[in-house]
Amino acid sequence: MTIVRTTYRTTHPITHRTSHRPTARALLASASLLSALTAGAATPADLLAGYTAQAGAPAQAARGQAFFNSRHGKDWTCASCHGAVPTQAGKHASTGKPITALAPAFNPERFSDPAKVEKWFRRNCNDVADRACTPAEKADVMAWLISLRP
Amino acid sequence: MPQARNRTLTLLTTLACLLAAGPGRADDDRAAARVPLHPAYKQECAACHLAYPPGMLPAASWRRLMDNLPRHFGTDASLDAATLAQLNGWLAAHAGTYKKVVRDPSPPPQDRITRAAWFVREHNEVRAATWALPAIKSAAHCAACHTHADQGEFRERDIRIPR
Numbered sequence: 001m002t003i004v005r006t007t008y009r010t011t012h013p014i015t016h017r018t019s020h021r022p023t024a025r026a027l028l029a030s031a032s033l034l035s036a037l038t039a040g041a042a043t044p045a046d047l048l049a050g051y052t053a054q055a056g057a058p059a060q061a062a063r064g065q066a067f068f069n070s071r072h073g074k075d076w077t078c079a080s081c082h083g084a085v086p087t088q089a090g091k092h093a094s095t096g097k098p099i100t101a102l103a104p105a106f107n108p109e110r111f112s113d114p115a116k117v118e119k120w121f122r123r124n125c126n127d128v129a130d131r132a133c134t135p136a137e138k139a140d141v142m143a144w145l146i147s148l149r150p
Numbered sequence: 151m152p153q154a155r156n157r158t159l160t161l162l163t164t165l166a167c168l169l170a171a172g173p174g175r176a177d178d179d180r181a182a183a184r185v186p187l188h189p190a191y192k193q194e195c196a197a198c199h200l201a202y203p204p205g206m207l208p209a210a211s212w213r214r215l216m217d218n219l220p221r222h223f224g225t226d227a228s229l230d231a232a233t234l235a236q237l238n239g240w241l242a243a244h245a246g247t248y249k250k251v252v253r254d255p256s257p258p259p260q261d262r263i264t265r266a267a268w269f270v271r272e273h274n275e276v277r278a279a280t281w282a283l284p285a286i287k288s289a290a291h292c293a294a295c296h297t298h299a300d301q302g303e304f305r306e307r308d309i310r311i312p313r
Contacts, residue, residue: 092198092199094223094224094225094288094290095198095199095200095288095290095291096285096286096287096288096290096291096294097196097198097199097200097291097293099197119230122226122228123225123226123227123228124226126220126226127224127225127226
């Protein structure tokens, strides 16, 4: 048993690069995000880890909250549809349709499907900021949303 | 005497119309409403608005809307290619089946259901103040008043106007 583990450790390509720890960690996290994408299931923490790794710096919940509630060159903020603190249902800013709570502790369906998360970041960042969001922005917003607890 | 004959004629005409309309009402769209919604249509489109019955727009309108999803009435509603192809096929098969659209299949302005002549006519008694109610806000928000809109049913008797 011990022999098997030792063999695995010494031959593992990532653990060889001891001098590039952050890169290795980032690679590992990206790989886990990628496998989660193909597998179609993940936890909010997995997604946060993936975006943080891509960003290459720790996420900041306070920055995420500010991003969520500020305008970024267009009429809408994230809060326009999701509410300033998305622990309860919001309302689509143009159609009025109810939008279920975004904070995962209040809605377990949220941030469970990486492909869906990427799709909505793509659409909504275009609507709010007229561009794609950076991994750091996604990580910050996710960190804030995860921090919202009942 | 001619007056009585006129009245009989009117009665007969009314009766004939009623019979021709069958057991339902003249605008019975239950068949169109029964089309089960494609799961991807529900998931992708009904996230932001009612899953509008495909039969309420002609095929040409659906094609244009689906070709322009990244710029969908001011928002990015883009889809992946596979889902887009699936939905295009399904929409083409079920477009324009509501009786009012069968009667006038011309694409409404901006391909908006709410700009179709029949839609405007049906809602002409709704006052501006009612449209502006916070619970309604937009003519696109069918379910605000049409309590069975999510089932494709828009009967008068199901209408509840919020206060």
